[in-house]
Amino acid sequence: MTDILLTHGYFLAEDPAERAVMKPYPPLGLLYISAHLKACGFTVEILDTTFMDMGQALAALAAKRPPLVGIYANLMTRGNAVRLAGACKAAGATVIFGGPEPANYAAEYLAHGGDVVVSGEGELTLAELIPHLARHGLAELDRIHGIAYRGEDGGVRRTPARKQIADLDAQPFPDRGAIDLERYLRTWKTHHGVRSVSLIVARGCPYTCNWCSHSVFGHSHRRRSPQNVADEIEAIRDTYAPDQLWFADDVFTINQKWLEQFAAEMKRRGLRYPFETITREDRLNARVADLLAELGCYRIWIGAESGSQRILDAMQRRTNAARMREMIALVQSRGIRAGTFIMLGYDGETWADIDETARHLRLSAPDDVLTTISYPIKGTPYHDTVADRIAGGGAWHESSDRALTVVGRKSRRFYRHAQRWLAAESRLGRLAANPDAGLLHRARAHLSSARSRVAMYATRHEVEHG
Ligand code: B12
Ligand code: SF4
Numbered sequence: 001m002t003d004i005l006l007t008h009g010y011f012l013a014e015d016p017a018e019r020a021v022m023k024p025y026p027p028l029g030l031l032y033i034s035a036h037l038k039a040c041g042f043t044v045e046i047l048d049t050t051f052m053d054m055g056q057a058l059a060a061l062a063a064k065r066p067p068l069v070g071i072y073a074n075l076m077t078r079g080n081a082v083r084l085a086g087a088c089k090a091a092g093a094t095v096i097f098g099g100p101e102p103a104n105y106a107a108e109y110l111a112h113g114g115d116v117v118v119s120g121e122g123e124l125t126l127a128e129l130i131p132h133l134a135r136h137g138l139a140e141l142d143r144i145h146g147i148a149y150r151g152e153d154g155g156v157r158r159t160p161a162r163k164q165i166a167d168l169d170a171q172p173f174p175d176r177g178a179i180d181l182e183r184y185l186r187t188w189k190t191h192h193g194v195r196s197v198s199l200i201v202a203r204g205c206p207y208t209c210n211w212c213s214h215s216v217f218g219h220s221h222r223r224r225s226p227q228n229v230a231d232e233i234e235a236i237r238d239t240y241a242p243d244q245l246w247f248a249d250d251v252f253t254i255n256q257k258w259l260e261q262f263a264a265e266m267k268r269r270g271l272r273y274p275f276e277t278i279t280r281e282d283r284l285n286a287r288v289a290d291l292l293a294e295l296g297c298y299r300i301w302i303g304a305e306s307g308s309q310r311i312l313d314a315m316q317r318r319t320n321a322a323r324m325r326e327m328i329a330l331v332q333s334r335g336i337r338a339g340t341f342i343m344l345g346y347d348g349e350t351w352a353d354i355d356e357t358a359r360h361l362r363l364s365a366p367d368d369v370l371t372t373i374s375y376p377i378k379g380t381p382y383h384d385t386v387a388d389r390i391a392g393g394g395a396w397h398e399s400s401d402r403a404l405t406v407v408g409r410k411s412r413r414f415y416r417h418a419q420r421w422l423a424a425e426s427r428l429g430r431l432a433a434n435p436d437a438g439l440l441h442r443a444r445a446h447l448s449s450a451r452s453r454v455a456m457y458a459t460r461h462e463v464e465h466g
Helices: 016-022 028-039 054-064 078-090 103-110 123-136 181-192 226-241 256-268 288-293 309-314 321-331 350-363 380-388 410-432 437-457
Strands: 004-008 044-047 068-072 094-098 115-116 147-150 156-158 198-199 244-247 273-280 297-305 338-344 369-371 390-392 403-406
Touching: 004 028, 004 054, 016 410, 028 044, 028 068, 028 123, 044 054, 054 078, 068 078, 068 123, 078 103, 078 198, 094 103, 094 123, 103 115, 103 147, 103 156, 115 123, 156 309, 156 338, 181 198, 181 226, 198 226, 226 256, 256 288, 288 297, 288 321, 297 321, 297 369, 309 321, 309 350, 321 338, 338 350, 338 410, 350 410, 369 410
Parallel strands: 004 044, 004 068, 068 094, 094 115, 198 244, 244 273, 273 297, 297 338, 338 369
Antiparallel strands: 115 147, 147 156, 390 403
């Protein structure tokens, strides 16, 4: 019999943003947990919901009737995760929640089907919790570190934090064999002509961007050895024959010495895959750009967030807008596409700051730009700062932190126009850098910029209300 069934509530079919790009990846956290628990001798099953819909997921759970279920949840999958939990509970299962969101809303998750909420890494905690639950049920949970549960009085009890895994190299590779990874690869191949596999080389980010969630790994940073990562890439090559990789790390180039060693190890083994990943401007320089190119990097996302130094400083991002522009040019000079993330609507952002961001995009002409409208994630310093002005959302179990807004800031309508304006401005930057760009393209981009600008102006007095 299965000791634990692991699942999540992500349904690709319900995700319009992801359906537009069709670049799905599996939930690595669950694959890591499964590998660890199996190595400890537990019997584990993963119900991967990515290619299902809610009805199919509920039917699969009803057929399996697992006595113990572990559910991954993040702020977007909350609603689905608690629905799955409710169904499992109704069928008599014990439900454990984990992932980046549940520990920040322990009371709510416990009120919506959860018996236990695990905070941080799940591997060591579950390896202790599973036999504990089998022996003692929900009694004496205070013995297990790293969890929250309901006390006898109904209040939420939190046990001391769980120590993090010290040696990541000693951990087994993610249990990709537990799911139908080929389905992900086929989806990639159909839509993009390539098979792409994700992996991570480290855990945790020591930086302090105040809107970013650190609920799983805190501010720790632990790296795997270059040899261990290369071993995993060889295993991925032998099993899945991918065409490319995605290093799903927070800041892939965080340590230059590590990158040097990793590049040397990959070269020694004759391994080279096109890949994309994320970094920060302060973790790039000419040598790092050369190493990335040597390793096969075809696109690097440089988290920019804003072109206004004032806003970057307010975010405690510890990056420099002018240097960001230089780094975009640097990676492009090595034949690597430069992607950048922009966040609009950070608390205190003014019209002048948005202008600065547009100027930044036009000057630097990144190849790809992803813009989000800021929202306060529970558990972050940003959430605490704006807590008394947070509005939006609705019923917790049907909503998400992404629906939260800050009273007094400009309306979503305004920011949607601003998003379009920034997209047009970065297009103009790219066209200016391209001597072959036709007049018609330029005229279209100017028109789109002007239209969005007028729409921004027309909505400039619209603000969010409580
Ligand atoms: C890769 C990634 C993505 C990929 C996901 C694709 C995929 N399936 O891999 C993409 C780009 C699509 C993505 C999108 C988004 N993401 Co994202 N993403 C990440 C990232 C960078 C890595 C995830 C990862 O693989 N981590 C490595 C594994 C080992 O860690 P883990 O998943 O947390 O798992 C560990 C623990 O959480 C725990 N655990 C996990 N599951 C379970 C289950 C049980 C039962 C238990 C007990 C424990 C447990 O144990 C695991 C092993 O130690 C994280 C940041 C990070 N470094 O983790 C952000 C992160 C998860 N994303 C985040 C956000 C906000 C988003 C978006 C909402 C962004 C947006 N504006 O659209 C969307 C939501 C998409 C969705 N619908 O789910 C936030 C979540 C915050 C929160 N409180 O929920 C994070 C934490 C980033 C951040 N620092 O703010 N993301
Ligand atoms: S946004 Fe990126 S660099 Fe900043 S704290 Fe989060 S993961 Fe680290």
